[in-house]
Amino acid sequence: MAAMVSPVLWCALLCCLYSVALGGKEHNFVVVPASSFEPEAACSTSVTSELPNRASVPLAHRHGPCVPSGASGKPSLAERLRRDRARANYIIRKASARTKTLSAGDASVPTFLGDSVDSLEYVVTLGIGTPPVQQTVLIDTGSDLSWVQCAPCNSAQCYPQKDPLFDPSKSSTFAPIPCSTDACKALSADSYDNGCTNATDGGASLCGYAIEYGNHAVTTGVYSTETLTLNAGVSVSNFSFGCGSNQHGPYDKFDGLLGLGGAPESLVSQTSSVYGGTFSYCLPPTSGSAGFLTLGAPSNSTADFLFTPMRHLSPELATFYVVTLTGISVGGTALDIPPAVFSKGMIIDSGTVITGLPKTAYAALRTAFQSAMSQYPLLPPSENGLDTCYNFTGNSSVTVPKVALTFSGGTTVDLSVPSGVLVEGCLAFRGESSDGSSGIIGNVNQRTLELLYDSGRGSVGFRSGAC
Incomplete structure (x- = not known):
């Protein structure tokens, strides 16, 4: 006759099986406090570690409390998503137009350069010039040419920003790029060129750049080189960027943009001899916490x-x-x-x-x-x-x-x-x-x-x- 199993043993066995089943389900679900969906008022910073052969800078949400110059008013979700939809539509149109074979009479190409700049959400704070001037700039893997607003720039030419304007006349390492150089000619291939501008001292004509984003925001100025300081111990010499003298459109108080795309004008490509064309970032979980942007691959x-x-x-x-x-x-x-x-x-x-x-x-x-x-x-x-x-x-x-x-x-x-x-x-x-x-x-x-x-x-x- 089969051995009898005690009620206590049956209960223990059933409880064990229930726990295993429940545990399997719970493993694929996460219980979070409802407060997780509420905005944070204070910044909970994280520290970026200094690693060999890598250069890290803190990264934050542009509308959060971790931005050094203070957060600007955060648009509504509906407004953020309206801008986001415009950016996404542009990127998809651009990708489709360049990868398909155009038939006779088909002239469907993107209307604007770049993308909807005001939908970008994350910023880093860098130093530009010698001595370095702090600038808080948007990061963008969908753009290549970096730029900041440059003095002199009045209210009719530039939009308000929280940090002081970068003044190239006060930097010992600033140099405008002549129009006749290969660097200037290369802008044409990526649709960033804006012809030549007259030098203020009567010298050689200078290289002009222009970007028009999907939301009709425009930046134009002189393509230049400068020292870019990533942190206290790391800088990039002769970094090519746009020194913006005329910006108009729906801009929102940031100081410029850092292009992280794969084209030659980007920070990633310009530093490839040092960092191998490798970079990483971590976007924080909330607008009240910080992440990081790092150039270079982990050496360990x-x-x-x-x-x-x-x-x-x-x-x-x-x-x-x-x-x-x-x-x-x-x-x-x-x-x-x-x-x-x-x-x-x-x-x-x-x-x-x-x-x-x-x-x-x-x-x-x-x-x-x-x-x-x-x-x-x-x-x-x-x-x-x-x-x-x-x-x-x-x-x-x-x-x-x-x-x-x-x-x-x-x-x-x-x-x-x-x-x-x-x-x-x-x-x-x-x-x-x-x-x-x-x-x-x-x-x-x-x-x-x-x-x-x-x-x-x-x-x-x-x-x-x-x-």
């Missing part, structure tokens, strides 16, 4: 990174860094998305807020995410373009499913929860109009990850929990 080990191949859309689009997404999972369950949906690649962009997915992929993600969050009231779709937003009023905590992205090579990256999945209670993804164009991985999904762009190896690395 990259064992903590997960890598996927990097590619470019075409030689004419060296600016953008592209990876291949192969799958998405929600709450530990892989979504049924045909790999061909992602064939056009995903542009990783520090300046775009919301990730834009091919239509089919987003539909699958939205269905799975809404199912996993069904215990919370779903708000009606709003004019901000996001259709999966929640009302967490009355909840002391919120249970959010993990979302993971899988890239070519089998690399799977868990997004930070909630900061890398939700923005102000909304799923930080949107669907594009079709499956036939490149997508964009926005900066919300990148939060707390160190993204290592290694052009030499042709790869992008991801390190979790870096800031």
Whole structure:
């Protein structure tokens, strides 16, 4: 006769099985306090470590309390997403126009250079000139040519900024670039040239630059070289940048822009002889915390990174860094998305807020995410373009499913929860109009990850929990 199992043993066994099952479920969900979705009033800074062969500077949200010159008024979510949509549309149009074969009579090309500068969200503080003058500039992996506003510049020519204007006449290392140089001629290939300007002293004509962004903001001036100070011990000599003498459009008090794209004019390309064309950054989880921007690869080990191949859309689009997404999972369950949906690649962009997915992929993600969050009231779709937003009023905590992205090579990256999945209670993804164009991985999904762009190896690395 079979041995009898005592009620106590049965209870212990069932409790054990229940705990294992529950633990498996909980492993794919994260319980976060409802206060996680509220803005922070104070800055909780992180320290960037000094590593051999690398140069690091603190990075912060432009509308948060960690900006040295103080935060400016933060636009509403609807306004931020309106600007973001304009930027994303421009990038996708640019990518599509340069990578397709134009047929006879087809003149569909981007109208504007650059992208919507006022949608950019993260800044670093650098020194420019000798002695160095502090400048707080936007970082942008979707732009190449860096610039700051230069004195003399009156209110009709420049917009108000919080730091003092950079005055080239007070720097011992400033030098305008002559119009006849190869450096000036190279601006034409990347559509940054603006002809020649007359020198004030009657000497050789100078190299003019011009950028018009997708939101009609314009900066023009003289292409120049200067010493760029990244931190107390690291500087870049003869850094080529735009000394802006005429800026107009919807600018918002930042001092300029630092281009981190892949074209020759970018900081990354200009320092490639020292740092190998490699850089990384970590975008902080909230506007009240700090991250970092670093030039150079880790000299000790990259064992903590997960890598996927990097590619470019075409030689004419060296600016953008592209990876291949192969799958998405929600709450530990892989979504049924045909790999061909992602064939056009995903542009990783520090300046775009919301990730834009091919239509089919987003539909699958939205269905799975809404199912996993069904215990919370779903708000009606709003004019901000996001259709999966929640009302967490009355909840002391919120249970959010993990979302993971899988890239070519089998690399799977868990997004930070909630900061890398939700923005102000909304799923930080949107669907594009079709499956036939490149997508964009926005900066919300990148939060707390160190993204290592290694052009030499042709790869992008991801390190979790870096800031």
